[in-house]
Amino acid sequence: MQPIAGLHVAALIDPERFDITLYHEDWHGPFDPANCKNYDLVFLTGLQPDFDRMRQLSFHFRRSGATVVAGGSVCTLFPEYARQFFDAVCSGGVDSVSDVIRDYLAGALRPIYRSPVAQISQYTIDYSLLRKSGINPLAHLAESSRGCSFKCSFCVIPSEVGGHARYGLERFAASIENALETSSVFSLRRWYPMVMLLDNNFSDNRAHMLAVCQYLKEHPRIRGWGALVTQNVLQDRELIEQFAAAKCVGLFVGIESFEADFLRRYNKTQNLGRRSNVVDDIAFAESHGIAIGYGQLFDPRHQTAADMQRAMDAIADNPFVPMPTYLSTVAPLAGTQLFWEDLEAGRLAANLRFRDLDGETVCYSRLAEPAEPIVTFLERVFRRPWMVVGRGRILRKTLHRLRHSGSFNPMRWYIIASASFHCFSWANESPGASRTYLAGTDTLDPQYAEHPADISPEDRARYFEPTFLTDGEGRPTDWLEPYAEEHRRAASAKARRRNPVAVVSDSVTA
């Protein structure tokens, strides 16, 4: 959902009453506060490391007279805290946007709107907004469901969504038709339409997944599609053959790590019931023309820099295993099971900030070895990945995968090759400022200091100071403590339900 969250928000706003524009900082670059004028109503959303950026933008837009409504992960999980920075916050799915609009027009905006993420209302997306807003992705981005039934402990989906819900097939088809009809005549999306399904877990509901596959297979214009799936899907060879026959060209698979200990530690049970070997499963899918992408996670609590390098070497040396599409450290995202456990055990770094939860920063106080070698490795992997795995090794591996795919379709070649080199292109775009890669001390973005000279000390603290999750001792900060207490109470109630206390009575009954 993240890359198209703006489209979903816009779908719930009446275009007859509002002139809607989308702005995506990953696509357009940082928003220039000088352009804040002329907006009446602004919706902001983002991931947890973006929360401070949302606060900064809220300041700029509110100062220009706009009403600011915020959603996303932090607003969903901590709405009472988040509301102080915005005129209203939406906790949950985008579906409360229509209520926000109604109340805004009536001059009766409420501070918090709640909508269960798994509860989906009826709306059709208008993809023409992408063209109007200058956003031009290679593929049509779509979603046929939300959420996931698994409970990986590092993932926010179980806390934010807590289940899986699907869109009706008719509505999904209407969105795809709209995407096809409104794409620019100068775009690849018009001449070689491919669909990237951004469902959190496309494979969660098998019947729905197969119905969507069938629709895409039979669509006369769609040339290929990809989706995000769990690793157990790869084990199902018949399903993979079905996908290939239905024009599937790529799957982003929740592999995260090739080490069983890692998977067990984070309750990634769906990756553990292997009847076959995951490398064989990848090779099988790629031999059917389905490029496999995945993320590789590093866990500095349990892995030394040498362990991390060994993991990368093992991937690089196996000709059948693609390079990871992205690399990340394990981030204790606030509100996840992992986060609460680490917070209670005092394992989180002192002065941990939302901004540190970017998947590149070490967020823990107890590491597998002193921080220095780990930081040196992370600096290489995120800024100079060719020092971790040389370009020549990746090129040889990519050529092997191209041969193995048995396809002569240049578009499939592009998908296979671009996934392998994605980490390199990402690293090249990294900012040049020096970093510590350690939570609490890592360099902040320049936007934290981009406020007017006449800002009051209160507003500077409120909108431009980073949000801390832990104090100097690694304990929850004041704003977080009530949530931590609530979580403790819920956890002990759950434990009591699991281990009910036996009541022994000496009375005799029949």
Ligand code: SF4
């Ligand atoms: S399978 Fe993926 S989406 Fe589902 S809980 Fe695990 S990491 Fe999150």
